[in-house]
Amino acid sequence: MKIVIVGGVAGGMSAATRLRRLNETAEIIILEKGPYVSFANCGLPYYVAGEIEERSSLLVQTPEALQARFELDVRPYSEAVSIDASLKEVIVRTAEEEYTLSYDKLILSPGAKAFIPPAKGLEEAKNIFTLRSVPDVDAITDFMELYQPKKAVVIGAGFIGLEMAESLVHRGLDVTIIEKAPHVLPPLDEEMAAYITKELKANGVKLYTGLAAESFEEEGKVVVLENGERLESDMTLMSVGVKPETTLALTAGIETGVRGGIMVNEYYETSQKDIYAVGDAIVVKQQINGEDTMIALASPANRQGRQVADVISGLPRKNKGSIGTAIVRVFNQVAASTGLNERQLKMANEKFEIVHIQGKSHAGYYPNAGTILLKVLFNPENGKIYGAQAIGEDGVDKRIDIIATAIKAGMTIHDLPELEFTYAPPFGSAKDPVNMAGYAALNLIEGVSESIQWHELESKQKEGYLLLDVRNEGELEKNGRLKGALNIPLDQLRERLSEVPKDKPIIVSCHSGLRSYIAERILKQNEYKAKNLDGAFALYSTVRPEKVEK
Numbered sequence: 104m105k106i107v108i109v110g111g112v113a114g115g116m117s118a119a120t121r122l123r124r125l126n127e128t129a130e131i132i133i134l135e136k137g138p139y140v141s142f143a144n145c146g147l148p149y150y151v152a153g154e155i156e157e158r159s160s161l162l163v164q165t166p167e168a169l170q171a172r173f174e175l176d177v178r179p180y181s182e183a184v185s186i187d188a189s190l191k192e193v194i195v196r197t198a199e200e201e202y203t204l205s206y207d208k209l210i211l212s213p214g215a216k217a218f219i220p221p222a223k224g225l226e227e228a229k230n231i232f233t234l235r236s237v238p239d240v241d242a243i244t245d246f247m248e249l250y251q252p253k254k255a256v257v258i259g260a261g262f263i264g265l266e267m268a269e270s271l272v273h274r275g276l277d278v279t280i281i282e283k284a285p286h287v288l289p290p291l292d293e294e295m296a297a298y299i300t301k302e303l304k305a306n307g308v309k310l311y312t313g314l315a316a317e318s319f320e321e322e323g324k325v326v327v328l329e330n331g332e333r334l335e336s337d338m339t340l341m342s343v344g345v346k347p348e349t350t351l352a353l354t355a356g357i358e359t360g361v362r363g364g365i366m367v368n369e370y371y372e373t374s375q376k377d378i379y380a381v382g383d384a385i386v387v388k389q390q391i392n393g394e395d396t397m398i399a400l401a402s403p404a405n406r407q408g409r410q411v412a413d414v415i416s417g418l419p420r421k422n423k424g425s426i427g428t429a430i431v432r433v434f435n436q437v438a439a440s441t442g443l444n445e446r447q448l449k450m451a452n453e454k455f456e457i458v459h460i461q462g463k464s465h466a467g468y469y470p471n472a473g474t475i476l477l478k479v480l481f482n483p484e485n486g487k488i489y490g491a492q493a494i495g496e497d498g499v500d501k502r503i504d505i506i507a508t509a510i511k512a513g514m515t516i517h518d519l520p521e522l523e524f525t526y527a528p529p530f531g532s533a534k535d536p537v538n539m540a541g542y543a544a545l546n547l548i549e550g551v552s553e554s555i556q557w558h559e560l561e562s563k564q565k566e567g568y569l570l571l572d573v574r575n576e577g578e579l580e581k582n583g584r585l586k587g588a589l590n591i592p593l594d595q596l597r598e599r600l601s602e603v604p605k606d607k608p609i610i611v612s613c614h615s616g617l618r619s620y621i622a623e624r625i626l627k628q629n630e631y632k633a634k635n636l637d638g639a640f641a642l643y644s645t646v647r648p649e650k651v652e653k
């Protein structure tokens with residue numbers, strides 16, 4: 104059997120090596136248009152920062168090593184330019200020649216390309232970069248060596264944009280980020296992303312959100328925003344998202360779907376016989392709601408590469424879909440998410456509830472416990488977990504990985520309190536934030552507690568709700584007060600209950616949500632109508648700092 108693979112990185116090389124492990128006699132040829140295969144694309148921003156010191160660390164494998172260990176015929180600088188599906192042939196172009204390669208099975212893993220929106224002045228600009236490959240990172244680092252830029256503009260505040268913003272700050276540049284969406288990290292919801300905004304600003308990054316870069320002037324040295332503002336830029340990174348690389352697939356008339364991605368069935372078969380596709384270029388099922396989507400992440404690409412090799416080798420394997428689990432470090436904060444966010448659930452008209460839990464990365468009394476803000480979205484009727492997001496300095500990966508695993512395993516919100524984790528003070532808490540999220544969700548489902556979200560506070564106050572803040576006076580002095588709030592510290596609430604008017608519904612807040620929940624329970628059992636401000640002051644003051652009176 105002769106198997107040709109297009110794309111020699113995550114999906115393509117996973118497929119190639121698995122195929123060899125399953126089939127010692129197949130001829131396996133890998134076509135890669137770039138100079139390198141199996142390179143660490145996820146490591147590129149850290150190389151710019153200098154955290155990965157050696158360029159050679161990015162080159163995980165060489166064609167020679169892959170030939171020696173797996174007997175793979177790896178062909179760098181070889182672009183597959185067209186496919187004749189009826190003849191089962193690929194036309195390959197190198198610097199020297201164009202030749203025809205026949206195949207029995209063809210696997211496409213061509214990845215995605217940086218999306219570059221058309222803009223006036225783009226062609227003339229000499230300092231605009233994208234980041235997908237080692238040549239891209241070489242272009243960036245060579246430019247930095249040669250021109251010693253002082254000011255950088257990063258267009259797009261997604262994962263790569265933020266990683267690069269941090270890397271450029273580490274290299275001593277003055278960085279400005281422009282994001283068209285209303286907030287940074289569009290996969291996260293607004294209040295969670297607000298923590299990353301705060302962190303970026305604390306590290307000197309300037310930020311424009313809800314604004315697009317419209318054009319470039321003076322050969323790219325000036326970036327003009329859609330409001331007419333002009334930003335000086337010695338170098339600009341364009342990271343506004345990716346598009347599936349489907350140029351080749353289209354030459355074979357392969358069917359495409361949502362956002363132009365390659366359509367495959369659950370066996371990774373495209374609409375053309377004996378042509379398979381995996382990775383960033385394919386449309387996948389969002390496992391949570393079954394909808395077609397595109398998820399450009401390394402873990403699905405690697406899994407799919409292995410699975411397509413299994414399928415071709417006759418093993419019982421199916422693509423079950425992806426949920427999209429991602430993480431990014433932004434200076435001292437980490438943001439991670441899995442599944443669907445609030446915006447996506449609203450658009451899909453799903454019924455959902457939210458809990459925000461502020462917990463600790465490990466026992467609070469043991470040194471260096473960091474705060475984790477965990478948000479979980481779930482269906483209050485059947486308990487289905489739709490998604491989760493977390494922010495913090497430490498332990499964010501663990502919590503999101505647990506919830507991602509729970510979602511994949513089909514667990515519900517009812518299962519979260521049941522999960523048992525390793526615990527000793529340096530490692531966790533006897534009640535982990537994931538357990539706590541489950542407890543809080545059950546309280547909502549069973550009517551023990553009711554909550555409102557941060558964005559509902561003002562309208563509720565206008566409706567006549569009284570905001571009761573149960574923090575201590577010292578905290579109010581230090582961190583600020585919520586507008587229009589009555590302040591009674593939790594520990595005095597029982598004896599000062601007469602100060603709380605009975606004729607008004609109450610919203611209770613504290614710092615992080617635990618004391619307000621206790622206060623809510625006291626009030627409820629004294630015939631008050633009370634709801635908890637989910638996430639409390641800590642969250643509200645981060646997403647709406649202007650509403651805090653100092």
Ligand code: FAD
Pocket residue numbers: 109110111112113114115134135136137144145146147148181182183184212213214215234235236263348351381382383384399400401402404405
């Ligand atoms: P790729 O790994 O991109 O490989 C596709 C290859 O196909 C490319 O080398 C391309 O040159 C080649 N190719 C395309 N067309 C042809 C053709 N016609 N002929 C020959 N060769 C062709 N994901 C994460 O989960 N976590 C991260 O931290 C993370 N960080 C990232 C940071 C950066 C800077 C980048 C660029 C990506 C990052 N990703 C991350 C995404 C992750 O790298 C991709 O999801 C994954 O590599 C996709 O695998 P793939 O095989 O589909 O495509």
